[in-house]
Amino acid sequence: MIRDITIGQYYPGKSLLHKIDPRMKLILTFAIIIVIFLCKNFFSLGIIAVTAVAAALLSRVPLKMILKSLKPIVIILLFTAVLNIFYTQGGATWFEWKYIKITEKGVFTALFTMVRIVSLVIISSLLTYTTTPTMLTDAIERVLSPLKIFKIKVHTLAMMMTLALRFIPTLIEEIDRIMNAQKARGADLETGGIVQRAKALVPIFIPLMVSSFRRAYELAFAMTCRCYTGGEGRTRMKQMKLSGVDFFALFACVLITAGIVVLNHFFEAVI
Amino acid sequence: MNEKLIEFENVTMFYNDPEEAEADKNIAPALIGVDFTVNKGEFVAVLGHNGSGKSTLAKLCNAIYEPSSGTVKVKGIVADNDDKADEVRRIVGMVFQNPDNQIVATIVEDDVAFGPENLGIEPKEIRRRVDDALKAVNMYDHRHREPHKLSGGQKQRVAIAGVLAMQTECIVLDEPTAMLDPMGREEVMQTVHRMNKEMGITVVLITHFMDEAVKADRVVVMDSGRIVMQGKPREVFSQVEKLRSHGLDVPQSTELCNMLGIKNSVLDVDECVEEITKMLGGAR
Numbered sequence A: 001m002i003r004d005i006t007i008g009q010y011y012p013g014k015s016l017l018h019k020i021d022p023r024m025k026l027i028l029t030f031a032i033i034i035v036i037f038l039c040k041n042f043f044s045l046g047i048i049a050v051t052a053v054a055a056a057l058l059s060r061v062p063l064k065m066i067l068k069s070l071k072p073i074v075i076i077l078l079f080t081a082v083l084n085i086f087y088t089q090g091g092a093t094w095f096e097w098k099y100i101k102i103t104e105k106g107v108f109t110a111l112f113t114m115v116r117i118v119s120l121v122i123i124s125s126l127l128t129y130t131t132t133p134t135m136l137t138d139a140i141e142r143v144l145s146p147l148k149i150f151k152i153k154v155h156t157l158a159m160m161m162t163l164a165l166r167f168i169p170t171l172i173e174e175i176d177r178i179m180n181a182q183k184a185r186g187a188d189l190e191t192g193g194i195v196q197r198a199k200a201l202v203p204i205f206i207p208l209m210v211s212s213f214r215r216a217y218e219l220a221f222a223m224t225c226r227c228y229t230g231g232e233g234r235t236r237m238k239q240m241k242l243s244g245v246d247f248f249a250l251f252a253c254v255l256i257t258a259g260i261v262v263l264n265h266f267f268e269a270v271i
Numbered sequence B: 001m002n003e004k005l006i007e008f009e010n011v012t013m014f015y016n017d018p019e020e021a022e023a024d025k026n027i028a029p030a031l032i033g034v035d036f037t038v039n040k041g042e043f044v045a046v047l048g049h050n051g052s053g054k055s056t057l058a059k060l061c062n063a064i065y066e067p068s069s070g071t072v073k074v075k076g077i078v079a080d081n082d083d084k085a086d087e088v089r090r091i092v093g094m095v096f097q098n099p100d101n102q103i104v105a106t107i108v109e110d111d112v113a114f115g116p117e118n119l120g121i122e123p124k125e126i127r128r129r130v131d132d133a134l135k136a137v138n139m140y141d142h143r144h145r146e147p148h149k150l151s152g153g154q155k156q157r158v159a160i161a162g163v164l165a166m167q168t169e170c171i172v173l174d175e176p177t178a179m180l181d182p183m184g185r186e187e188v189m190q191t192v193h194r195m196n197k198e199m200g201i202t203v204v205l206i207t208h209f210m211d212e213a214v215k216a217d218r219v220v221v222m223d224s225g226r227i228v229m230q231g232k233p234r235e236v237f238s239q240v241e242k243l244r245s246h247g248l249d250v251p252q253s254t255e256l257c258n259m260l261g262i263k264n265s266v267l268d269v270d271e272c273v274e275e276i277t278k279m280l281g282g283a284r
Helices: A022-036 A042-059 A063-087 A104-130 A133-150 A154-184 A194-225 A244-266 B018-023 B054-061 B082-091 B108-119 B123-136 B152-164 B182-198 B233-237 B240-245 B252-259 B269-280
Strands: A093-097 A100-103 B004-013 B031-039 B043-047 B069-074 B092-095 B170-174 B202-207 B218-223 B226-231
Touching: A022 A042, A022 A104, A022 A133, A022 A244, A042 A104, A042 A244, A063 A100, A063 A104, A093 A104, A100 A104, A133 A154, A154 A194, A194 B092, B004 B054, B031 B054, B031 B202, B031 B226, B043 B054, B054 B069, B054 B092, B054 B170, B054 B202, B082 B092, B092 B152, B108 B123, B108 B152, B123 B152, B123 B182, B152 B170, B152 B182, B170 B182, B182 B202, B218 B233, B226 B233, B233 B240, B240 B252, B252 B269
Parallel strands: B043 B202, B043 B218, B092 B170, B170 B202
Antiparallel strands: A093 A100, B004 B031, B004 B069, B218 B226
8 A cells, every 4th residue: 555655646647737837837826826815706706716627627637636635624614614604794684593693794705715715725736736746846946046146055955855755655664664563563553542652653753763864874875976966067857948838827827817806896895 | 908997005994083993992994905906897796794894895986985094096086085086976886775765856767867967968968868778777668657666676777777877987786686586686687787798887796695796707705894805706606615714605506516526616507407417427
């Protein structure tokens, strides 16, 4: 089971969304996320919802996977909805019983926030569904490279991210092995209270730490042997080039933003 | 032909501070006065039991360590500063024991590209080298896979491809098969031999598997930081008793024939079969 894990949640495919340059995708995703918070009424919010759904369809990522990305936020959604319904007051009263009073504004705000959060999660998870972690770290390195003028070591940070991604599966395997080894020595990991169980984890994490340090040491040797001296003078095999698709995506995002600004202007704000 | 690629001259290596070591007699140097040369195009196997200094020898070839005394020259270059060490590493590549700890990227082809990228080579040229290197180790079909989903032998071949793509003249393998199953060992050893024969790459193979040393051009046996035996595999493996005294076994076929009292030195299974047939005096 552990051998099958994929790093990140990349869904391999050849859709339009997969083809967008990762740098462009990264920037546009951030831009759209900001735009989501600019929406003030249901019309502009509608555009965002349609965008999210359209993007999901374009990516050809199965519905099941998208729903899976929404699963962890169900509780947050319900929580915010309930709070909004009961605590936001205003407009016509729809329901009243003792202390509970549900108003038009409360329901609208609750709906609004829910749609907003769902769109946000769909759009941001589409980024990770259609981009491999390697491409993403590459994109982050390149997008952040102007920060070099502030003496921020962007390359080093990106390299650390790549290595972290690379070693996640290796360390998971290692934990599995150590746990089995400790179980074979009679370690009890499954019973007892929280404190007891937390204590039982100590003999797992100590060997893990030790071996991680050893791995780091060996990896540093291996990297030195392959002439790694940091970001300077390095070239990249995979060059990133902006193409028609990227400008199309950029254009689409500009249109969406413009549409939202216009609709915000002409219709009354709900939130 | 006998152009010297790597030269060790009277190399002594302490892992601790030499003065500290002198004060404390219990600290033994990892290498003592080693003279060792590797010629261009040669396949040298270095044998020795654990702690014999063979790994230290490997790491000195690649300028990871600097010798405490004596000199290590690679193509005449002494790596006494970082720039020169870098130059040495462009000539001598290295493959380590644990495949997991030397793969840097999350995709096979990206990992192979890591070395050439560090050398600052043109992207198109890197692509060409990566494809060639992956084809040379028969991993081209796996180029888009994630390293953690490969078998040990495959990972090790990716690591070898990573060195090939740097186009080094020499490759030092530090027990590349120690953590592999027999199948993986076979895959890796075939690749290494092919590299040596077809591409003319000089190979220094550090190992404790006798069978892997049999096909080398030259075998070097180490014990307690010293080179104790050196020569063609046939010469070295015929001295069964001496090898045993250094904590090593001989290849199984050699051992069997030795026990049977066959005088001719035997290296592999085929020769062993032949000798035994001869001894039994009959047709097979």
